[in-house]
Amino acid sequence: MNEARDRMLKEVMALDFMAIELNLYLDTHPYDQRAVMVFVDTARRAKMARENFERMYGPLMASSSNSFPWPWIENPWPWDVQ
Amino acid sequence: MNPNEVLPAALENKPANVAAEAIDMCKMQFYNPMPIVGAKLTYAYVPFQCLCCLYPPEVGLRQGTIFPELDRPYGADPVYTVDG
Numbered sequence: 001m002n003e004a005r006d007r008m009l010k011e012v013m014a015l016d017f018m019a020i021e022l023n024l025y026l027d028t029h030p031y032d033q034r035a036v037m038v039f040v041d042t043a044r045r046a047k048m049a050r051e052n053f054e055r056m057y058g059p060l061m062a063s064s065s066n067s068f069p070w071p072w073i074e075n076p077w078p079w080d081v082q
Numbered sequence: 083m084n085p086n087e088v089l090p091a092a093l094e095n096k097p098a099n100v101a102a103e104a105i106d107m108c109k110m111q112f113y114n115p116m117p118i119v120g121a122k123l124t125y126a127y128v129p130f131q132c133l134c135c136l137y138p139p140e141v142g143l144r145q146g147t148i149f150p151e152l153d154r155p156y157g158a159d160p161v162y163t164v165d166g
Contacts, residue, residue, distance in 0.1 A: 014139035021148045025133065035133045042139075 008053045012060070015046035 022039040029035055050060060058074050059065045065072050118127050135150060142148035145155075157163045 010140070010143070014143040017143045018136075018139045018148050021142065025131070025149075029131070029133070032133055038133075038136070 002057075005057050008049070008056070012046065012049045012053050015042060015049050018042045019046050 019039065019042045022035060022042060026032065026035055026039060054060055054064055058071045062072050118129070121127060131149070131151070136142070137145060137148045137150060137153075139148070145153050147153050
């Protein structure tokens, strides 16, 4: 497996996880202004990381496949991932 | 549960601003090691979480939470660990 690809994918996963955690926190703390700011920043960084990854290694979800030929099958299959 | 019931004395001087109130609540509940005031028997009390510092994303993903105050790995407390 490509190490750089793994690292970028891990970054996307970590930022997505952080956004989910802050989402849950904000569900019970909707007036926490600092948390909202951190969430907005995290969501923006997650979006950027995802776009960077997809630009280099292809779509992370079939719904973001927008090129020809169909790029989805170029990703490693689940059994190819170590 | 009505939070006023949990902290009747502490919330008497309630600030108008809700965010400031949350911060005050944080100071009382998270940073203050004092027990919850006016607690009744047979009630369950959960202190209100407050945003302090956060783990960086990679650490959070590894630990399963981005909140250091919630980071209690399985087995940390032998009393609540089946095979601990």
